[in-house]
Amino acid sequence: MERDEIEFTVDVGGGPDGSVVAPRGELDMATQGELRAALEQQAARGAVTLDLSGLRFLDTSGLRLVLETAEAARRDGFVFTVLPGIPAVQRLFEIAGVMELVPFRERGTP
Amino acid sequence: MTVLDAEGRIVMANAAAARLMEVVSVEQLIATPKTKLWARFALYDANGRPLGEPDMARVRARRGALNPPPMLVRRIDRTTGEQLWLLAKCSVLHDDGDRPAMAMYVTEDVTAAKRAELGQRLLAEAGRLLSSPLELDAALQRVAQLTVPALADWCGIELPGPGGHLHLAAVAHLDPAKVAVAHRLRARHPIHVDDEGAVAGVLRTGVPMRMDNIGPEQLRAAAADDEHLEMLEALGLSALLVVPLRSRDDVLGVLALVASQPHRRFDDADQAAAEALAQRVADALRNARLLRDRYEIATVLSAGLRPEPSPVVPGCAVASVYRPAGEDVQAGGDFYDVIDAPAGSIVVMGDVVGKGAQAAALSAVSRVTLRTAGRLTGEPRAALDELNHMLRRRGAVSLCTVVAIALPTELPGAAEVLLAGHPPPLLVRDGVARAIGEPGPMLGAVEVAEWKAVTVELAPNDVFVLYTDGVLDCVLAGGERFGETRLRRLAELAGDDVEALASALEGELAHLRLRDDVAMLAIRCPGAPALLARGTLDDEAEPLLELTLPGGPAAPDAARRALAAALGGRLSERVENDALIVVSELVTNAIRHGGARRPADEVAVHAALRDGALRVEVTDPGPGFEPGGHGPRSDGGFGLHLLDRLATRWGVTGGKPVTVWVELER
Numbered sequence: 001m002e003r004d005e006i007e008f009t010v011d012v013g014g015g016p017d018g019s020v021v022a023p024r025g026e027l028d029m030a031t032q033g034e035l036r037a038a039l040e041q042q043a044a045r046g047a048v049t050l051d052l053s054g055l056r057f058l059d060t061s062g063l064r065l066v067l068e069t070a071e072a073a074r075r076d077g078f079v080f081t082v083l084p085g086i087p088a089v090q091r092l093f094e095i096a097g098v099m100e101l102v103p104f105r106e107r108g109t110p
Numbered sequence: 111m112t113v114l115d116a117e118g119r120i121v122m123a124n125a126a127a128a129r130l131m132e133v134v135s136v137e138q139l140i141a142t143p144k145t146k147l148w149a150r151f152a153l154y155d156a157n158g159r160p161l162g163e164p165d166m167a168r169v170r171a172r173r174g175a176l177n178p179p180p181m182l183v184r185r186i187d188r189t190t191g192e193q194l195w196l197l198a199k200c201s202v203l204h205d206d207g208d209r210p211a212m213a214m215y216v217t218e219d220v221t222a223a224k225r226a227e228l229g230q231r232l233l234a235e236a237g238r239l240l241s242s243p244l245e246l247d248a249a250l251q252r253v254a255q256l257t258v259p260a261l262a263d264w265c266g267i268e269l270p271g272p273g274g275h276l277h278l279a280a281v282a283h284l285d286p287a288k289v290a291v292a293h294r295l296r297a298r299h300p301i302h303v304d305d306e307g308a309v310a311g312v313l314r315t316g317v318p319m320r321m322d323n324i325g326p327e328q329l330r331a332a333a334a335d336d337e338h339l340e341m342l343e344a345l346g347l348s349a350l351l352v353v354p355l356r357s358r359d360d361v362l363g364v365l366a367l368v369a370s371q372p373h374r375r376f377d378d379a380d381q382a383a384a385e386a387l388a389q390r391v392a393d394a395l396r397n398a399r400l401l402r403d404r405y406e407i408a409t410v411l412s413a414g415l416r417p418e419p420s421p422v423v424p425g426c427a428v429a430s431v432y433r434p435a436g437e438d439v440q441a442g443g444d445f446y447d448v449i450d451a452p453a454g455s456i457v458v459m460g461d462v463v464g465k466g467a468q469a470a471a472l473s474a475v476s477r478v479t480l481r482t483a484g485r486l487t488g489e490p491r492a493a494l495d496e497l498n499h500m501l502r503r504r505g506a507v508s509l510c511t512v513v514a515i516a517l518p519t520e521l522p523g524a525a526e527v528l529l530a531g532h533p534p535p536l537l538v539r540d541g542v543a544r545a546i547g548e549p550g551p552m553l554g555a556v557e558v559a560e561w562k563a564v565t566v567e568l569a570p571n572d573v574f575v576l577y578t579d580g581v582l583d584c585v586l587a588g589g590e591r592f593g594e595t596r597l598r599r600l601a602e603l604a605g606d607d608v609e610a611l612a613s614a615l616e617g618e619l620a621h622l623r624l625r626d627d628v629a630m631l632a633i634r635c636p637g638a639p640a641l642l643a644r645g646t647l648d649d650e651a652e653p654l655l656e657l658t659l660p661g662g663p664a665a666p667d668a669a670r671r672a673l674a675a676a677l678g679g680r681l682s683e684r685v686e687n688d689a690l691i692v693v694s695e696l697v698t699n700a701i702r703h704g705g706a707r708r709p710a711d712e713v714a715v716h717a718a719l720r721d722g723a724l725r726v727e728v729t730d731p732g733p734g735f736e737p738g739g740h741g742p743r744s745d746g747g748f749g750l751h752l753l754d755r756l757a758t759r760w761g762v763t764g765g766k767p768v769t770v771w772v773e774l775e776r
Contacts, residue, residue, distance in 0.1 A: 026670070029698050030663040050759045057670065059694040060749050088687040 010038045011054075018047030024054035027062035028039065035062075037051075041071050043078045052085030053107075058092050070102055081105045114213045118144060121212070130196075130217060132187070146151070151370060152373060154184040156220065157261030158284050160371070182220075182538060190424045191322060191349070191375030192726040195224035222598025227385040228260040236390045246398045247279060253391060254282035263346060263374075265532040266292065267355075267391065268301075268309055269363035276301040276619050279363070280502045284370070288345055298333060307332075309366055312352040316361040318385065321350040323374035353384045355392040358380055362395045364388075371475055417477075421448040422754050423455050423633055425521050425761025429612035433619060434470075435580070443469030444629035445477045451488035454518040458484070458493070459576040459631055460531065461511040469627075475500070476510050476553075490514035490528050494553060498530075501554030509554040513547065520763055522568035522635045528561045533582065533594070534602050537566060543575070543601045571606040572635045580626035592622065601632075614722035636761040646769035654724075655717040658699070660709035668696040669715050676717060685774055688756045689724055692772050693717075695749050696728035704730030704768065722775065723758070729769040 008025035019042040023035045042048040050066065052058070066082065073080035082104050084090055093099050113122035120140050128139045131147055153161040155756070161183065180199045186192070197218045205211040236253045250267050257265040264283040281292045303310050308319045315477050324347050333339035349369040354361045365388045369376065376384075420428050432444070433718045446459040462472040476497055483496035494512060501508040511531035518524060527535060531552025534545040550561035565652030577597065582590035600618070604611035611632045619628060655676040659665045670690045677686055693715060714729040751770060753760055760772040 026667060028670075028694055029701065030667055057690060057694070058697065059666065059691055060752060061666075061698060070555045088683075090683075091687065091750075092691060096752055 008034070012038055012042065015049055018042070018049065020046060020049045020051055022051040022054050024087060026057035027055055027065075028057070028059050029061040032061045032065045036065055036069075039065075043069070043072065043076070043080070047079035047081075049081045049083060049105075051083040052089055053083060055085045055089050057100050058085065059091045060092075060096070061095060063092055063098070066102055073103075083107055112139075112215045112217070114215065116209075116211055122145070127217070130194075130219060136393075149186055152186045152188055152371060154186070156182045156184070158263060158371075160185070180223075186371060188373045193217055193221070193374060193377070195221045206720065215716060221648050223639060225379055225383070229386065232256055232260055232383065233386055233557065236387055249394065250280040250391070251282070253387070254280040256389065257367060257384075258282045258284055261387075262291070262351070262369040262376075263382060264288065264368045266366045266368075267363060268313070268366060269355075269395075270303060272314065274303050276303065276313070283345070291341055291344050295338070296343070297343075299338055301713065306351060307363055308352050309441040312354050312364045313361055316354045317354055318351070318381060319354040320352075320376050320381060322348075324348050324350065348372050349375045350378040351381060351384055351673075353388045355388050355390040355395060357396040360396075362392050362399075365391060417446050417629070421446070421631075422750065423448050423457065423517065424519075424750070425636040425759075426517075427608050427634040427759070429608040429632045430618070431612050431615050431628065433580075433628040435624045435627050442749055444580060444627040445474045446576065446629055446631045447481055449481050449484035449493075451484055451516070453488050454516060456484045456488075456490050456493065457515045457517060457574070457576065457580065457631070457633060458512060459532070459629060460512040460631075461578040461580070461627070463511075472508055472510070473507050480512070480514075483628045484514075490516045490526060491561055491563065494528060494530050498553045498556075498559060502557060504554075507554070509552055511552050511579075515574060516563075517568075517633075521761065522570055522572060525566050525568050525574075526563040527533070527566065528563050530559075530561055531555070533577065533579060535577070536598060538573040538575060538601050538605065539569060539571075541596045541602050541605050568635050570635060570637045573601070573604075573606050573608060573611075575601050575630065576633075576635045577630040578626075578628065580624065580628040581615070581630055583625045584622040584623060584624060584628065592618070594610050604632075604633050608634045636759065651714075651720040651725075653718050655715060657715045659713045659715065661701055661711035661713055662709050663701065665701055665713055666671070666694045668711075669693045669728075671699045672715065673717055677724075680719075685724065689717075689726060689774055692728050692753065692756055692774065693728065695753060696726065696770050696772070699770070700728055700730035701748055713759075723773055724775075725771060725773045727769050727771040729767050731767050 008023070008027070008031040011022040011024065013020050013022070021035070021038050021042055023031075025031065027035060039048060039050065048071070055062075069080055070082075072078075080103055082102050084104050084106070093102060111122075111124050112120050115121050123136050123139045125136060128134070128136045131139055133139045133142060133147075134151065138339065144192055155161055160198075180197055183196045183198060185194045185196055185566060187194075199216045199218070201214045202217075203212040203214065205419045235256050237400060244680075246643075254265045265281070266278055267280040269279045276296075278293065278296045281288050281289055301307060303313055308321060312319050320515060329342050329347060330339055333342055345368070347368055347370060351367040353365050353367075355363040355365060363756060365384060367376065367380075367384055392515045413443055417429055417430070417432055419432070421430070422428070428448075430446070432446075434444070436612045441460040443464055444460070446457070446766045449456040449458065460473065460476055460480070462476060464472065479497045479500050483493040483540045488495065494514060497510065498514065507734050509531075512528075513530070513532040513535055514528045515535065516526040527547040528550065529547040530550050534547040534549075536543040537546045546566055547564050548562045575597075582591065582593055586592060596618075597615075600614050612630070615630055636744055637726055653671055657669070657672050659668050672687070673693050674690060677689065679686070681689070697713055697715065711731050714727075716727040716729075718725050756774065757772040758775045760770070763769045763771065
């Protein structure tokens with residue numbers, strides 16, 4: 001694996017239902033802060049989609065961020081949607097048993 | 111039978127007619143003016159609407175028709191309050207000029223038949239409603255509506271409510287607009303169960319009550335003020351019949367029937383019908399309560415009282431069997447738990463005396479008590495003391511048996527076993543099972559007691575089997591008890607394969623009749639370190655990685671890169687991905703909670719392969735490891751939970767520094 005070549009970045013773009021936040025690279029304790037800031041900023045505008053497809057790796061630091069954002073969406077009333085990532089990323093959600101807590105939406109569905 | 115001429119005078123009548131009109135003879139019937147005759151009675155149609163002069167005029171007008179339809183009239187004697195159902199049939203006789211000359215009335219007293227029919231229909235309808243999937247409140251409301259006007263002019267169903275006040279659960283009135291008045295009346299003038307009135311009285315005593323001839327004076331006496339009186343008058347109140355909703359020895363509420371037609375009174379037949387109806391309602395209420403209790407128990411239990419199928423004992427493999435004896439209850443009186451204590455884990459299993467819902471509730475309280483005391487003190491004996499104390503303080507006799515095993519953080523090590531009236535756990539080593547522990551008194555039985563701890567030095571792969579009486583008391587096909595010997599044999603056959611033991615026991619239970627709740631928990635100590643012992647390779651292991659990283663947030667990423675490079679695609683993509691999650695998790699944990707926040711605090715990462723199994727070890731300076739719970743080392747249990755799911759085996763060694771090791775098989 002060419003792990004060394006991937007720098008962590010967070011892209012923020014527009015989508016039909018508000019902003020799309022797309023992290024790239026590996027999400028762990030070192031990088032989750034950057035993504036958290038981007039999500040919070042966009043959530044304040046009422047709707048945010050988190051696109052996980054650019055992630056190579058995710059551990060519980062990242063998992064926790066996703067769950068906390070889902071919780072904040074319920075509490076604060078913004079719309080939060082997650083587009084699933086590669087199987088290695090999805091596996092963590094499955095193993096942790098939290099699939100139902102994350103508002104996953106397949107790409108291309110409304 | 112009466113025959114009337116064209117002017118409406120009675121020209122002919124028989125004795126039955128005289129009796130029906132309550133005059134002494136046919137002669138008197140004919141002699142008495144019609145208006146005076148009828149003035150004695152109040153007349154109502156089948157729907158309870160009063161038949162006034164216009165209605166009577168319409169009845170007379172029908173005489174012009176050849177075959178007027180029979181008419182059902184409810185007649186109430188204004189003096190006696192007696193109520194009769196009369197079916198009036200009329201035939202018109204014509205003169206030569208084809209003009210109506212005379213009308214022959216055949217009036218039949220159908221009271222008995224009508225009452226029986228109403229009563230039966232009422233009961234059948236009520237039974238159907240109350241057993242329907244309607245919400246209970248809706249069903250009660252429909253039942254109240256059924257009684258009007260068949261039995262009464264208005265009807266209320268009263269249940270004890272919050273604060274000792276009666277709750278008007280359902281109300282129906284002949285005039286639907288008056289329902290709101292009834293509710294308003296109750297809101298303004300609530301009735302307390304200790305109040306003097308009829309409704310509260312029947313609720314307290316369970317004895318039916320009938321009150322007739324309620325006139326303006328009585329109403330005024332009962333009213334608190336003018337507005338109250340106005341509402342009472344609006345509702346109409348001339349007779350009252352209150353019957354208890356009685357289920358076994360309990361009075362669950364009352365059914366109050368009110369007649370608003372003046373002079374109406376309730377008689378024995380009305381009371382019998384009301385009581386039969388009240389019985390239906392009471393049965394439905396009782397069933398609904400039972401159902402609700404069960405539902406609540408099931409909900410609460412599924413939300414947390416039912417023990418976890420695989421509780422985490424760090425480093426150990428755990429398997430369980432849990433079968434409450436009650437088919438419709440999710441949990442029973444048996445429980446088990448693994449408590450995180452400062453010096454390790456305390457494994458407890460208990461069995462409260464009793465079955466069903468109450469046992470489940472006591473079991474929950476016992477479990478919480480043990481958990482709290484165990485967590486705070488770390489002492490199984492103190493936990494038993496506390497539970498004993500709690501059970502003694504409860505009013506009813508509350509008994510519970512418990513086995514508690516204290517396991518050290520570093521396993522295998524010395525374990526302590528305490529028994530409080532519970533069957534001794536089995537320790538299975540090298541395929542041989544023996545019972546461990548010294549019998550001590552059951553909890554809740556004595557005020558002060560001593561539970562003697564038996565210490566046992568554990569060896570790698572030792573298996574503890576905890577179980578409740580219910581396992582031994584299962585009945586085999588031939589009527590024989592399952593017994594300890596069979597359990598021991600199953601445990602020995604399974605050896606150190608705890609899953610196999612659980613499946614074998616499940617298999618046995620599937621054919622057996624359960625007499626009691628059944629719980630079994632099998633815990634296997636970690637094996638001898640397979641590859642590395644605290645960073646030291648054994649000869650057959652192939653070292654992959656020996657790395658020391660500076661502490662800080664960049665460490666997890668560095669560890670992942672190093673491990674991925676060292677593996678170089680030798681394991682399946684899935685195992686490699688799991689290994690990367692594991693190492694990331696362990697290093698993150700070391701930084702967050704293991705005191706490796708600064709670069710100077712180093713984290714050591716070791717990895718090796720043997721027989722295709724990968725072992726990863728992460729060592730940090732560590733203030734200590736607190737597994738499972740919400741201590742400073744855990745991510746609310748999240749990271750550990752994940753480790754447990756990903757790892758084939760895992761464990762913790764050392765106190766300071768601390769090493770967490772994880773093995774993954776491909």
